[in-house]
Amino acid sequence: MAKDKKTPRPKAQTPKGFRDYFGAEVTERSEMLRQIAGVYHAYGFDALESAAVETVEALGKFLPDVDRPNEGVFAWEDDDEGWLALRYDLTAPLARVYAQHRNDLPLPYRRYAMGPVWRNEKPGPGRFRQFYQCDADTVGAVSVAADAEICALLADCLEVVGIPRGDYVVRVNNRKVLNGVLEVMGLKDDEQRAAVLRTIDKFDKVGETGVRELLGKGRLDASGAFIEGVGLSDAQAGPVVAFLTSKGATSADTLANLRAAIGGSAIGAEGVAELEQIAALLDAQGYGPDRIEIDPSVVRGLGYYTGPVFEAELTFEILDDKGRKRQFGSVAGGGRYDDLVKRFTGQAVPATGVSIGVDRLLAALREKGRIGSESRGPVVVTVMDRDRMADYQTMVAELRSAGIRAEVYLGNPKNFGNQLKYADKRQSPVAVIEGADEKANGVVQIKDLILGAQIAENASLEEWKERPSQIEVPRADLVAQVRAMLDSQG
């Protein structure tokens, strides 16, 4: 005790913004990532796993999410290697890897990567400083066929993990079209351009009228506060509004509207032509607008992308914190970014890719009841006689050989109530009991813990008698009877 006073005990706590994942939280994620990896692999993408640690120099100092507060990396100085840091995404390491190994890698190089990334930001509710990313990128392909492929890949991934067709849509836009619109508007001032882009991002929330107001003098928001406008004239704002409202009933309609919105801009025309190609490629493969559609309101990571951008949105409704219905929303996004390795080699290499939001997609699967409904623990073999541990371990070995998850109670067996409490905490469906009497008679007791819990809660005395939650069976029938009980629980 005196010693304890001298050195205070360490706190048993994760640092803020970090957390532990238990049981199904881990296995459900692994399984989802395995399914996605299967699709990536089938499309010819190769796995890549780089280390968590990179030189700060190789990572570069620019994070992709420029509008996040307090952005940053976890970094430290190494005696020999200078400043090192934890990767903040999987794209910066891809750039380093491609530049380092480009002589050995195929060109184009399709790669996928999955793993944790770290952000040194203020943590908040649901915002962690370590989280998973799951990316697929194609390096070195100029053709928009690469972008179309990424969109199809994304749709396939969503269906494979359990999002049914109709519950998602991959929306495609092109930064070049947007640049064309800004060109037509004659906006040269960077700050004004940025303000326009931010306004476009609000279209989903405020609608056409709202956007007109925000591009002009300003707008009263729902809380009554006045939001300063960008200060454009109605005429200047015209192309933006035309662009945002250009979504038609078919891809062809949308493309025609976009062509009108970009007027005589060459870059805009290039963007529309690319979208047209993407739509045609996807259409030919049967990815119609029920799965992938052109949608001018998709903006995404403004400073980062240079061509097509995509976003996968889940369209089914959930209830928000306040009980209001809303669409589930975005679970993945990406696009073309054309200067991947230039920083390292001086040579421009185009790339396009997608990042699936692992936690968001898991949450969606939970909402859809695709995962999380099954939280059954192992069968627990209780210990009635500690000298016969070998008998009990033989039972669990038999159950496991038959594919049934099973364990023997390893705590102090003295108090049987503790063993049943343990089984309860483990969410065990079945407990097996073999005391001295059972042993002598060549039988075991099998207790249905799920039925037992139901009866304890609801049943009348009649039902209690009618549906015994514990049965005695010959020892030789252990496996068959446990299986039957598990099956009866559904």
Add this chain to the structure above:
Amino acid sequence: MAKDKKTPRPKAQTPKGFRDYFGAEVTERSEMLRQIAGVYHAYGFDALESAAVETVEALGKFLPDVDRPNEGVFAWEDDDEGWLALRYDLTAPLARVYAQHRNDLPLPYRRYAMGPVWRNEKPGPGRFRQFYQCDADTVGAVSVAADAEICALLADCLEVVGIPRGDYVVRVNNRKVLNGVLEVMGLKDDEQRAAVLRTIDKFDKVGETGVRELLGKGRLDASGAFIEGVGLSDAQAGPVVAFLTSKGATSADTLANLRAAIGGSAIGAEGVAELEQIAALLDAQGYGPDRIEIDPSVVRGLGYYTGPVFEAELTFEILDDKGRKRQFGSVAGGGRYDDLVKRFTGQAVPATGVSIGVDRLLAALREKGRIGSESRGPVVVTVMDRDRMADYQTMVAELRSAGIRAEVYLGNPKNFGNQLKYADKRQSPVAVIEGADEKANGVVQIKDLILGAQIAENASLEEWKERPSQIEVPRADLVAQVRAMLDSQG
């Protein structure tokens, strides 16, 4: 260019001691870990994934491998959280997790964990600063039934991933027996005890005579250098030698010899009794000495373990760097360590567990030809007419729907030779070609790239004619014919 001179380009390089894993290196490891997780889960172990980052305080300053040079962690100071560090193993986080969540976790708590750990050490050949661990531990079980279970679990894991019975043995010892031997020897001096333990660890290499010399005056090693001895008399050294040579033909013989070696030591007797129980439990479940055996020469992590220790050794022979035969050696180890969470809570909680050396086991599977033999890439559909990309993407979609990994060439299609070079770099088994003529005739060319390579290397002109490596088939038969070609390649 002027700009490039001002800011020199970053080096595209991993920091020393870190590396990238490509393709099968990633997928083979994932698959092996998935198989092991399946066994852990069947035994009732629950997954746990803690963050890579812990407070230095929670990790503690003592690393498990006390005899590693330049041991250390990667640590940095956080503005709000104080000193943070990357975890150096999966056991220290388990201690923190158990202390933090003990009210919600079952007791005993069986957990498994898999993931990277980081060591701030001098890297060397085959020694990396980030590597995988794969652990299973039982927290809160006093009974050696928990230790026996870990041994059985380990044997099952090895067989599941593809190490056949007979090619491995799990060796079990008990630190208490060793402590009994040291007690009988009357060694009180810590330094002398440590020297004796180090000597025991050399038994495999130097044999009985060598150990006698090293415990006594010293020994000339193979290079002619003189190794200073511990300085014990022959009589003092007796119990150690008896202990080391106590392995008999059966477990019973070994146990009898151990009982003799520990003389009247109470702690020694306790250790022998525990080994006896473990042997009996495993025997009852059919884990005989062909899979798990008592072996007094197993020492492992001297300062760390307090009871039973285990080591999985692969017994098949490989050739070392110099072409000499040697056994593959250890791939996993563990044991009982009884003060897991005391540092946090003041309460002693016993634990026992095993850690599988992921890279070692993968290397073993490669040696056995269980993995790595198959490195076939995807089918490559070439692009003969860039305006018909939709046709080519439709072909790969058809192939993928039939479960065949396939991709379209996304580089510049102008030079067909480059497309075949690309297919070669991708290790593609089959290339598909559809030019304007084929399109007009409703056919495609299917090229067997594996046969083609063989013929190019070995075939006579006769064979060349007899076994065409390229066939023309109706477009409608594309999938069936590609499958047939893949099947013929075995």
